[in-house]
Amino acid sequence: MADRTNHDAAATVTAQLAALTQRVRALEDVEAVREVVTAYGPAVDAGDAEAVGRLWTDDAVYDLDLKVFTGREEIVEMVRTAPHQDYLAEGCGHLLDPVHVRVDGDEAVATCHSMLLRRSSDEDSFWVWRVSANRFELVRSEGGWLIRRRTARVLDGRASARELLGRVRS
Amino acid sequence: MADRTNHDAAATVTAQLAALTQRVRALEDVEAVREVVTAYGPAVDAGDAEAVGRLWTDDAVYDLDLKVFTGREEIVEMVRTAPHQDYLAEGCGHLLDPVHVRVDGDEAVATCHSMLLRRSSDEDSFWVWRVSANRFELVRSEGGWLIRRRTARVLDGRASARELLGRVRS
């Protein structure tokens, strides 16, 4: 009788532990996705091309309305060359606003705004060049979460920027 | 004797599981509040009035210094009409800075700044119309956390904006 009770109690504890472990893993995934996405701005404003590259999958696509970068190597090269290096030299900040994260198994979506601020040449201030809608699509890999695709569209009234933001919770 | 030891050990495990479950729930609540608050900007810049509406309780109040919207329907209507639709058409971004979250049982407070950036008509840039102090008050409902009240005050030196931010950790 005691054995049977112990056995049932043990099964309950095992099930509760498994359920709680799943919930903790879900929280860890959100934090891990946030960690990757929030590392982009500092790395790109540091001009650290290798660090930027480590955030993406090999075959990642960075689809900016101005240009599409295909594969990690093109993204790394973007950081190393003009015009990005010119922006860094004159002074700039690539900022995000708080990242909305949605994880589904081994995939995740992070939605937010981005701002590119540039230093004014003639005075002690910055001006806002671009404010964009952003959707990061990430995948879980052996080494952690990586960005597989980032789509950014400037918020100038165009439908594509609004559609991208409209997918935030879906 | 073994039974009694098993019983004590089981009671300890049950208590530890319950305590840990409470801590996980507290973390989940913070994430859930953050999820709702960070969904607002994308939804409103998408012009998705229904998605904006789903973030609020039926009787929610959005108390902006310019105007007070009472009830979800007035908030939804705000998104659907001028001047909001004009801002979207010319290009705009409703951004937050990182949200400070405080949960107390079935209620929560989220404090942050907001910015409303608008596209310049004559050049390739944006200008900052408003920078405001924000306090979101949320409640846990059957379907998850919802905004019951948002108070926003432009940071133009007025005492009400400063008082609102001064309540951040209280």
Added chain:
Amino acid sequence: MADRTNHDAAATVTAQLAALTQRVRALEDVEAVREVVTAYGPAVDAGDAEAVGRLWTDDAVYDLDLKVFTGREEIVEMVRTAPHQDYLAEGCGHLLDPVHVRVDGDEAVATCHSMLLRRSSDEDSFWVWRVSANRFELVRSEGGWLIRRRTARVLDGRASARELLGRVRS
């Protein structure tokens, strides 16, 4: 035999609980660090010098490129006096972008951008005075996490700002 099985099962459960508790504590630490860092902007724009002071250790250093404040008292005094009080009176916002958090035992690093926006005197808008690279170094204390050092460097192309951001994930 049943006792031995029970004993093994109990040991497994205890080990799993301990491991899960560690993971929960790691998540709590990230949230706690974020809570402290995101409380700074609201407190400083509220002009609440005591609340600002409570975020730092006694011997904290706030190393801004314009000036270095040494010890909590100097930081509190900065909030109470000019020019900070002048910025508040004319209207300003001290904003961050999403905080990248790294915890290592009883120490933590938070990296992000900051913006100081000020209200224009002649029109209904704000201008961006400074966009800076930020590194917050925090320590776990009896009363929770506190800022021990904040280093900020304006992003005007200087190497020190870029180097600071380059340490984001290291």
